[in-house]
Amino acid sequence: MYCVKCGVKLEDTEKICPLCETEVYHPIVKQEQVPPNYPPDKRPPAKKKTKIINGVVLFLIFIPLLTSLISDLQPDGAINWFGYVAGALTLAYIAFGLPMWFKRPNPAIFVPCFFAATVAYLKYIDFVTDGDWFLSFAFPAAMYFCLIISTLATLLFYLKRGKLYIWGGFVIALGFFFPLIELLLSLTFDLRFIGWSAYPFVVFGLLGGVLIYLAANRFARDAVQRRLFF
Template sequence: MSYCVNCGVELEATIKKCPLCETPVMNPNEMVKEKEHSPFPEKLGQVEGIKRKDIGILLSSVFVCVAVSCSLLNYFVFPGNRWSLLVVGFCGLMWTMTVPPVVVPKLRMRISTLVNCLMVCIYLLLIGFFADSFEWIWHLGLPITMTVCILIEIFLTVGKHKRTFLVLGSTFFAEVAILCVVIELLVQRYRGLPLHIHWSSIVLTVCVILDITLLTMLSRKRIRNEIQRRFHF
């Protein structure tokens, strides 16, 4: 029996190099027979990877089971009102947001965002139907949803042309500030208060500082290159 001169591992008589450090085995006292088989398997096994279609089927099964179960409970056990329609609508909304991007990897994010925005608007209208009140939907729900959709579309458009971290970061912080200001103004309008920014001014100030910092880094080539070199952006 031979031992590796480099790492000291005990070696099989049939191998020609150490399996750990790949040091060649040269022991004249032991002649390797050609007919002897190697102690290691000749074929390398490979675990089959999971397919996107399988993930889509799994998610679809979960959403369908939840929708059907709640519908049966609503019909046989709790028949007071049609609350299960809210659960069914939520399952449909989650299916639209999760399954198509997983099953179709080449699906355009901007198209998916528009479809998701439409589904959210429909679900809000469904909630308003059960709540018997559409006022908050017209003044808060739909405007905020449309604002978020527009901001996401802008971010995706910027990311398609400018994929640097500094550009995406400055765009993100600017959109966060815009969203907070819009939400506060919409709430004040819904409550009949004078339109002025209060808590959103704090978010706006922080985002402006961060944006100025990122834009300064972006405009100075040496600083930008140093940041990219150190942080691999």
């Protein structure tokens, strides 16, 4: 008898595959208590050093933070540009360092966290530079981007199927980003709305349409897969 999942040879009496732990069911052979084909797995579970690595990464962040603080304070004893560096490093850490602490980081939590930090950083720059573009430009643009990225990450995380549909929808939603940006730019900085955003909008729309077409049409998908060898 062989395992239906991994194909390893099994004793007729075995109830669970020793390799992949698939349940073994044989309708004819009676499963009595007989020693199995293979000895039990006695290897110790692999130790993970992720915590140490994460600690080192966190520590390494402090080196550029400290050096830039010192060099910013050097000439006049005041903080001029350190805030930008600190904000950018914090953002990078939230994006890449923080999820490393978790076994299976949930994007539905981490992506909005990252965007909230981004919005705070933009607000900080707007405040420091006395800009008045935060509420009318940076905030809505970042929010829209956050919404579609979070949706993409969450759907990919939870749904096992329909990935092509998800990506197609995402690419189309990304296309809408450009008219939004042009509109916000024209409102905030008094630029004329000339419609340059129609070009990326159409390109992204077509690309997303192709993905959704491939998702819906099995024959087209198979043909493309054969052609591109994936």
